[in-house]
Amino acid sequence: MVKVGIVGLGTMGRQHAEAYRQMPDVQLCAVYDHHLDRAQAFAQEFNTVVAPDFKTLLQQCEIVDICTPTYRHAEYALPAIEAGKAVVCEKPLARTLQECEQIVEAVRKHNTLFMPAHVLRFFPEYRLAHQMVRAGTLGTVAAVRMRRGGDFPRTKSDWYADFDKSGGIIMDLIIHDIDWVRWTLGEVERLYAKALTFHGLEHLDYTLVTMRLRNGTLAHIEGTWCDPGGFRVSFEICGDAGMLEYDSAQMVALRVARRVEAGQAGGVEVPESPAVQNPYYLELRHFVECYQNGQPPEITVEDGMEAVRLTLAAIESARTGAVVHLK
């Protein structure tokens, strides 16, 4: 049995706990959260215990899974690495580049297993597109357009609205697409970005980022937290031998629309893409198997840092209006 402990029991902590519950060789041995009442209800639901503090959780488990808000990743990741634990940490790796560097250094020093949870790499549609591009199916890729978003994310603490905690839409949301572009097409030479992040708007954020890659490909990434039309992603990859496109709003395997009784709220259409295993399961299963077999995970701690570096560059460009050249 692999013993896993989860820190941070919000939306992501729950997703991860659901995934571990399906693994017969994994035991969720402890959970930890700042909000004690939330932690207790969570522990009851997932048949585990609440660690009295993080130190105790570290003693109880082999894998530490960090699902806290971004600005608190480093404070849990660093002691976990130092304790020699295998660590899977939600994206973004950390809120600042300095924290990322500390984490990278700690992983190297203690030679531990570490994976930043860029779950997009485990979404089958994005994985397939990555594989087709890498196999040369589209020829030379000239342009990539990616879109992600919906309405502004709301949580009890509203930490997404606090730029110092979340890094806004660029760092929290489109880091997914930035990582995918880097994973699939290589390093970025320069980028230019616009964003509403610094326009002083309440619960509205939007960004348009244009990146030029070292291989000449142009990548355009759109992130929205101001679209009340529901969460949606799409991408389009144009090469000299063909084009791939995907739109989650158009390619829908199951559409549910319920008639709403008078006076009731709701009636929202929910498109679904059913699969035997969801991407969070695939991602965490990969990490558990890496732990069991002593293999390095396919997403490195350096990948996590480079993704953060690119989001910080885009934030700088949006803030200053200047082109940012990556070294």
Place this chain on the structure above:
Amino acid sequence: MKVKVGIMSFAHLHADSYAHCLLTNPRAEFVGIADHDPQRAKEKAQRYGVQVFDSYESLLASDVQAVIICSENVRHAPLAQMAAAAGKHILCEKPLMTRLEDGQAMLAAARGAGVQLFTAFPCRFSPAFRQLCARVQAGEIGDLLAMRGTNRGVNPGGWFNDPELAGGGAMMDHTVHVADLMRLLTGQEIVEVYAETNNLMYHGNFDDTAMLTLTFEKGIFATLDSSWSRPRTFPTWGDVTLAVYGTRGVIEMDMFAQYLRHYDDRAGRIRQVFWGDNIDALMIDEFLRAVSGEPAPTLATGEDGYKAAAVAIAGYESVQRSEPVRV
């Protein structure tokens, strides 16, 4: 009284559509054609059953009241100046010019001769776009924040791939339509342009992939993809899309998404068969009215054409300098 119209050059593929519009509009008398390619002039005149002129001078010496210029981009300026000097009203294919000084000379010539100069921006006449403008103006999505536009196409080939005649590549060809729509929608001028281009689709000495970031007077920002990135198997010629983000919502327009999907076994391909309104015909009709002295509320003026083309020209300057440039 019918308006007598001649067409100067059939170099641009839109000339055939305009010829058809003239022939089917009860206000028009399509008099004849002149072209620097005499063979093409003869063939087209024969096809449309109109007079062939052996030179632009002889067409302009006839009793036509107005001309439509559909030459290669760099020839717009000399032809428009000739037509203005002959006292003919002008509808000029886009982009109005490929150099600022050419555009200034065209505007001055029209003003000096007291003739009307218009730019062929049929997208202004799209019922979807009219509806978009009306809803934005009615405040349905609150204050405008940002826009995302595309005008992609398949590579038209021929002289479009010769920068000597086209004044550029995809960015020169495809920036102006949506730049014009954005100006019209916001009532604001584009003050800064950042652009990235490459030639990875066709590997020629022209840009086939282009992405622009535009900043408006009051801080609204937008991106515009003007690439020839549609593959040869794409089911139609391309697209015109515009997403508009406001403080209270989003409106997304896909201008030509009024089609049947035709799985054509005879041709061995899938195509989109458009059933929406013919915006070229709507534009030509207003041009004919304008020549008759009626108001032209929707038609793009020479100044509109100049301002849109200036965005593409600024785009090339931005590419040269790798930084945003003032328009």
